[in-house]
Amino acid sequence: MKSALLDIPIDIVETIVENAFGWLVVVDNKGKIIYINKNYCEFLEVEREKVIGVHVSKVIENSRMHIVAATGKEEVADLQYIKGNYMIANRIPILSNGQVVGAFGTVFFRDTREWMKMNSHVKSMLTKIQSYIQDIDRSVKYSLDDLLGKSKEIEGLKGKVKMIAASDISVLIRGESGTGKELFAHSIHQLSNRSHQPFVKINCGAIPENLLESELFGYEEGAFTGAKKGGKKGKFQLADGGTLFLDEIGDMPLNMQVKLLRVIQEGEIESIGSTESVSVDVRIIAATNRPLEKMMEEKRFREDLFYRINVVPFTIPPLRERMDDIPVLLDYFIKKITKKSGKRISFFEDEVLERFTQYSWPGNIRELENVIEASVHLTNNEVISLDSLPDYLKESSVFPVGSKKLKEILEETEKRVLIQSLNKFNDDKLEAAKALGISKSSMYEKLKKYGIFNL
Numbered sequence: 001m002k003s004a005l006l007d008i009p010i011d012i013v014e015t016i017v018e019n020a021f022g023w024l025v026v027v028d029n030k031g032k033i034i035y036i037n038k039n040y041c042e043f044l045e046v047e048r049e050k051v052i053g054v055h056v057s058k059v060i061e062n063s064r065m066h067i068v069a070a071t072g073k074e075e076v077a078d079l080q081y082i083k084g085n086y087m088i089a090n091r092i093p094i095l096s097n098g099q100v101v102g103a104f105g106t107v108f109f110r111d112t113r114e115w116m117k118m119n120s121h122v123k124s125m126l127t128k129i130q131s132y133i134q135d136i137d138r139s140v141k142y143s144l145d146d147l148l149g150k151s152k153e154i155e156g157l158k159g160k161v162k163m164i165a166a167s168d169i170s171v172l173i174r175g176e177s178g179t180g181k182e183l184f185a186h187s188i189h190q191l192s193n194r195s196h197q198p199f200v201k202i203n204c205g206a207i208p209e210n211l212l213e214s215e216l217f218g219y220e221e222g223a224f225t226g227a228k229k230g231g232k233k234g235k236f237q238l239a240d241g242g243t244l245f246l247d248e249i250g251d252m253p254l255n256m257q258v259k260l261l262r263v264i265q266e267g268e269i270e271s272i273g274s275t276e277s278v279s280v281d282v283r284i285i286a287a288t289n290r291p292l293e294k295m296m297e298e299k300r301f302r303e304d305l306f307y308r309i310n311v312v313p314f315t316i317p318p319l320r321e322r323m324d325d326i327p328v329l330l331d332y333f334i335k336k337i338t339k340k341s342g343k344r345i346s347f348f349e350d351e352v353l354e355r356f357t358q359y360s361w362p363g364n365i366r367e368l369e370n371v372i373e374a375s376v377h378l379t380n381n382e383v384i385s386l387d388s389l390p391d392y393l394k395e396s397s398v399f400p401v402g403s404k405k406l407k408e409i410l411e412e413t414e415k416r417v418l419i420q421s422l423n424k425f426n427d428d429k430l431e432a433a434k435a436l437g438i439s440k441s442s443m444y445e446k447l448k449k450y451g452i453f454n455l
């Protein structure tokens with residue numbers, strides 16, 4: 001087959017060979033140099049004419065070109081020490097009619113400084129990308145307009161958000177799970193002067209105790225075994241200038257509560273492994289569904305921290321106490337879910353609305369959204385009827401007066417609540433007992449009484 005190179009004038013081929021590979025050397029099968037480009041000669045401080053025909057080992061320090069030419073085994077990205085620098089060399093055997101007739105060698109990165117430069121360039125690009133990703137995570141998703149509800153409770157809370165957002169005071173948002181605590185936190189940040197700065201969230205209950213400190217305050221390189229190279233920024237540093245949302249603060253271990261209080265009071269953090277303090281300017285919004293007053297009595301939550309974060313108490317009532325919000329929420333969720341699923345649902349039957357207002361919604365708005373989503377999938381018509389509801393909602397939770405004695409009604413309700421809590425906590429009786437505010441032994445007694453789990 002005719003070589004494509006034959007059509008290229010020789011001076012062009014020479015320019016390419018001279019420049020395309022940085023440094024290039026070609027040896028015959030005895031290891032003698034048959035070609036070396038100008039750049040390489042300049043670096044080696046040799047004259048080209050004088051080194052042609054000379055054994056490569058006499059011209060290039062630590063060369064292995066003659067070995068490759070003898071063995072026919074290529075060597076790629078090999079470190080080679082020449083004139084005080086480590087080079088990255090590629091050595092490739094040249095075959096003709098199945099025979100090794102020589103080898104050529106190239107050096108792409110002329111020294112490790114160049115390599116390091118490229119390495120740090122890649123690293124800095126990665127850091128930039130990471131900070132963009134963090135920016136995306138940090139952006140708040142919700143504003144006050146996303147907080148739906150016509151009840152006077154929600155209207156009142158929205159008014160309060162407008163009043164307190166601009167100041168830097170700490171806010172403690174309380175409310176059952178799924179009542180919209182995070183949504184309110186977003187809205188406060190969005191209306192504040194810090195809205196163009198980061199909003200950083202940390203779930204104090206979801207992070208193992210031993211990791212919480214490094215998550216909050218960061219660590220220096222080499223602070224402990226397994227610490228990342230270059231260290232890691234903590235949430236306080238990431239939130240600098242903006243808002244730090246401490247979700248589930250009631251689940252924070254006591255020793256961390258002490259450290260957190262100190263940081264909030266002093267406005268300075270010391271990352272793990274560092275001896276220097278760094279100032280941080282962070283607004284704290286905390287949230288919890290735990291009974292902090294009771295926990296303070298039991299010495300499980302520090303009073304000083306409570307008073308420091310509870311500057312503006314903010315309690316979101318459970319959905320069952322603001323049933324007026326249900327129609328507007330239904331309207332919103334049905335539009336959102338049908339848009340996603342492509343199903344056309346025009347309305348809810350009256351009985352469904354009635355059932356919704358009678359139900360206690362322990363999972364609050366999150367549960368309402370899930371129920372609507374499930375119902376949309378469970379219906380074949382354009383209407384959501386009782387039949388489209390998840391089983392536990394099909395059973396009526398109302399007891400027409402006279403149909404049952406109060407004791408029976410209470411017991412049936414108690415049994416249903418126990419089952420719901422166990423479902424929620426994946427049958428973890430201790431967690432379910434904690435959430436219901438009863439002791440472990442009382443939980444076992446009740447389970448036995450109602451024959452749950454055949455105890």
Ligand SMILES: Nc1ncnc2c1ncn2[C@@H]1O[C@H](COP(=O)(O)OP(=O)(O)OP(=O)(O)O)[C@@H](O)[C@H]1O
Pocket residue numbers: 146147148149175176177178179180181182183184247289365366369
């Ligand atoms: N007033 C509201 N209007 C519209 N959507 C709401 C409202 N309140 C809550 N939601 C929705 O309900 C879900 C739960 O809200 P959010 O995560 O803020 O609750 P939370 O109280 O922080 O829950 P948890 O304590 O379990 O973390 C979210 O999908 C949120 O968008």
